[in-house]
Amino acid sequence: MDLVRIILSVLIPPLGVFLKVGFxxxxxLNIILTLLGYIPGLVHAIWIIARTEPVSA
Structure with a gap:
């Protein structure tokens, strides 16, 4: 499932983060980073998805 999230994050970074942690x-934060620049939003999205421990919303 993480592979699908990463692929979706390459297209739309906030979508991958939403699928991992919700609202x-x-x-x-990813919305803001993506608005400031695509690369910071992408890096943040992949970092959130690749974390092994659960991410608190």
């Missing part, structure tokens, strides 16, 4: 603080 939490990481989702909104």
């Amino acid at each position: 939490g603080k990481h989702f909104w």
Whole structure:
């Protein structure tokens, strides 16, 4: 499932984060980072998806 999230994150970074954590603080942070630039949003999305421990919303 993480592979699908990463592929979706390459297309739309906030979508991958949303599928991992929902409407939490990481989702909104990713929206802001993506608006500031695609690369920061992409890096943040992949970092959130690749984390092994659960991410708190």
